[in-house]
Amino acid sequence: xxxxxxxxxxxxxxxxxxxxxxxxxxxxxxxxxxxxxxxxxxxxxxxxxxxxxxxxxxxxxxxxxxxxxxxxxxxxxxxxxxxxxxxxxxxxxxxxxxxxxxxxxxxxxxxxxxxxxxxxxxxxxxxxxxxxxxxxxxxxxxxxxxxxxxxxxxxxxxxxxxxxxxxxxxxxxxxxxxxxxxxxxxxxxxxxxxxxxxxxxxxxxxxxxxxxxxxxxxxxxxxxxxxxxxxxxxxxxxxxxxxxxxxxxxxxxxxxxxxxxxxxxxxxxxxxxxxxxxxxxxxxxxxxxxxxxxxxxxxxxxxxxxxxxxxxxxxxxxx
Numbered sequence: 001x002x003x004x005x006x007x008x009x010x011x012x013x014x015x016x017x018x019x020x021x022x023x024x025x026x027x028x029x030x031x032x033x034x035x036x037x038x039x040x041x042x043x044x045x046x047x048x049x050x051x052x053x054x055x056x057x058x059x060x061x062x063x064x065x066x067x068x069x070x071x072x073x074x075x076x077x078x079x080x081x082x083x084x085x086x087x088x089x090x091x092x093x094x095x096x097x098x099x100x101x102x103x104x105x106x107x108x109x110x111x112x113x114x115x116x117x118x119x120x121x122x123x124x125x126x127x128x129x130x131x132x133x134x135x136x137x138x139x140x141x142x143x144x145x146x147x148x149x150x151x152x153x154x155x156x157x158x159x160x161x162x163x164x165x166x167x168x169x170x171x172x173x174x175x176x177x178x179x180x181x182x183x184x185x186x187x188x189x190x191x192x193x194x195x196x197x198x199x200x201x202x203x204x205x206x207x208x209x210x211x212x213x214x215x216x217x218x219x220x221x222x223x224x225x226x227x228x229x230x231x232x233x234x235x236x237x238x239x240x241x242x243x244x245x246x247x248x249x250x251x252x253x254x255x256x257x258x259x260x261x262x263x264x265x266x267x268x269x270x271x272x273x274x275x276x277x278x279x280x281x282x283x284x285x286x287x288x289x290x291x292x293x294x295x296x297x298x299x300x301x302x303x304x305x306x307x308x309x310x311x312x313x314x315x316x317x318x319x
Contacts, residue, residue, distance in 0.1 A: 001255040002264055007042050008035075011271040014288070027252035037278065038271060043249050045270035046256065049296070050246040058258045060167075064239045065159040068100050068119035069212065069232050070152030071127075076107070076114025078135075078145050088133040088145065096136065097123040100235075103158065117152040121234060126210055153225035162244045168196040170241040171218050191239065194218045194228075202229065259299075266295035 002010070009021045012035075019034055030036060050059060081102040082088070089096045100119040107113035127148050135142035157163050171194040195217045197206065202219035206229040215228035215236065247257060256264055269292035276285035 001257075001261050003252060004039075004042065004249040004254045005252040007249075007256075007264070007267055007271075008038050010265075010268045011038050011042060011275070014268060015272045015275045015284070017275070022252075024252050038275070041271040041274040042267060044274065045267045046249065046259075047246040049266055049270065050259070052296075058260065059243050060241055061162075061244055062239065062241055063156075063160045063163070064237055065156070066235050067154060067228075067232055067238050068121065068235050069097075069123065070154070071097075071118045071120065071148050072105075072115070072150045072152045073118055073133075073146040074115050074149045075112065076109050076116055076146040077112035078109045078114075078142060081109050081114070081116065082118065082135070082145070083138070085137075086135060087137040089136050090127050090131045090133050090148070091144075092128045092131040093125060095123065095125045095127045097121070114146070115149075116146075118146075119152075123212070151227070151231055153221055153223070153227050155225050156240075156242075160242065164243045164245040167241040167243070168218075168220070170239075171196065172239045173215055174237040174239070192216075196220075197229070202227070263295050263299040266292055266299065269295065 005022055005024060005027055008027075012019050012021065015038075017034065019032070019038075022030060022035055022039075027039075030039075081104060082099045084100060086099045087096060088099070097120040100121055102119075103117040104114060105117065106115045109116075129148050129150060132144040132147050134140075135145050156166060172191045173194055174191050192214075194215060197217045197219045199219050199221060202217070206217065206219075207227070209229060211230040212233035213230040215230060215232055217229040219227055219229075221227055244258065249256070256267070259267075269288045272288035273285055273292060276282070276288055
């Protein structure tokens with residue numbers, strides 16, 4: 001794998017400019033305007049190449065995360081966030097649940113204005129939104145700790161840090177019977193596909209439902225989060241395919257981790273195209289473009305999914 005330094009120096013050499021090579025010592029501190037441009041062009045080229053064809057094999061990955069039932073709470077008022085295994089009871093409904101984890105969204109618990117997602121288990125009965133919840137354990141003296149605002153939504157990037165976009169037709173969920181007691185089983189059975197439902201339809205027919213159970217549908221909400229119908233009634237393993245975000249090179253010895261080394265000259269030649277355009281050299285631009293297209297075409301020929309037809313219901317193999 002070529003380093004950021006090697007890619008930058010290769011672009012400088014192929015551009016044919018009278019410019020000293022960068023070194024590991026001066027790479028981060030260079031003040032030469034053209035050297036700085038070549039560094040930026042390498043990063044920009046890598047990003048654009050990865051944006052061009054998200055279907056490339058090395059851009060597609062699989063993720064597995066555990067999703068719990070979740071409430072969105074507001075006016076959180078406690079010295080610290082509710083700990084795991086703490087138990088709360090609603091003032092109006094006397095419904096109880098046990099906290100699994102807490103994710104702060106805004107404000108602070110100590111300041112009394114926390115907004116947070118609470119993952120939970122063992123909900124005893126339906127709650128009333130906007131009701132206050134008192135703490136039963138571990139500190140029974142804590143009253144009106146928070147108000148339940150709505151069901152919580154799920155931001156996939158909280159668990160999958162390099163996600164750019166999930167494949168919305170790939171969501172699968174595992175039945176609770178396949179889970180271990182610690183909910184970290186990634187090899188269980190009984191996985192079923194979730195139907196992706198557009199937000200407009202979900203909002204009119206599913207969003208206000210208080211049904212809990214094994215989710216059968218998933219949607220993307222207007223804020224880019226995800227929600228389920230029915231809401232999970234326990235921990236489930238969610239499996240899905242996703243496209244990863246373009247890599248950003250920073251240190252001189254950073255390497256391109258996703259693109260196979262065999263095709264990384266495409267980054268160099270695209271950076272040379274940037275230079276030729278900047279320096280108004282159409283002949284050099286055309287030459288660099290030809291070399292870039294060569295590596296681009298080889299990448300697409302070898303790293304794109306194999307074209308195929310979908311299932312045919314009249315094919316006896318699937319009947």
